[in-house]
Amino acid sequence: MTTTTTADGGALARLHARLTSDAERAGLLDVAYRVADSPVGPLLVAAGERGVLRVAFAVQGHDAAIAELAARVSPRVLEGGRRLDPVLRELDEYFAGTRRVFDVPVDLRLLDGFRREVVDTLPRVPYGATASYAAVAALAGRPTAVRAVGTACARNPVPVLVPCHRVVRSDGTPGRYAGGDAAKATLLALERAAARPSPAAGDGA
Structure with a gap:
């Protein structure tokens, strides 16, 4: 999936990606998210160490989804992170009609x-x-x-x-x-x- 960055300018985007990667390696990143284009509009996809926590449509408000994750999971939420690569790849396959079942784990701690x-x-x-x-x-x-x-x-x-x-x-x-x-x-x-x-x-x- 094509990801959409909120940063202006390639240099700033690269710096953000490096800082996120450093935070992930240091164990300082609890929730990573990206916004990716899809046939149903931009999707915010967020994941923690245990699995995907959130998929949010634009009409639901991406900012609201991030705020909920920060309040209910951890305030250490950053854009980017390699942990999102598998779910974004599977979403690409799903929207291409070549995947029927998702294999990535989901983390349903937001529900009870x-x-x-x-x-x-x-x-x-x-x-x-x-x-x-x-x-x-x-x-x-x-x-x-x-x-x-x-x-x-x-x-x-x-x-x-x-x-x-x-x-x-x-x-x-x-x-x-x-x-x-x-x-x-x-x-x-x-x-x-x-x-x-x-x-x-x-x-x-």
Whole structure:
């Protein structure tokens, strides 16, 4: 993914990258983040030592996401860091339609209780498929907690990596999405297209 730097000028950007690398080697960097371009707009991706902590859409406010990480995880948050290379590579593959499952670890410490149980359940909804809020509630072991599932999806700290976009209303309509309705439609369309079987050799178009 193409990363977007907030620094003006190549020299300043290189200095920032070097300082971040030095901080990471010295164990002084708890959370690293980058802002990367994607088909659903700029994504802020942040990771700690245990895994990816946050993926935030522009409409959610990147500054707000950084402030939450500083308040709830550690104030030692810096832009850059090599620990983000694996997740950015996997996101590139996902958006290219060549990756269906993410292998990078996620760190869900920003969630607790039933919301975390719901988010833990979401990867069980297959790539290219959807499930209703009611179905996810049943998978999470609380079939009557449909509204709570909607809240948990809205609070999912790592959208795209953990596929809350695959959860739809019982009538099949997409429903709301933290990244915006257009982003949800884009992700679902991407997965449907990539999951569609290719025509067999010799079949007429």
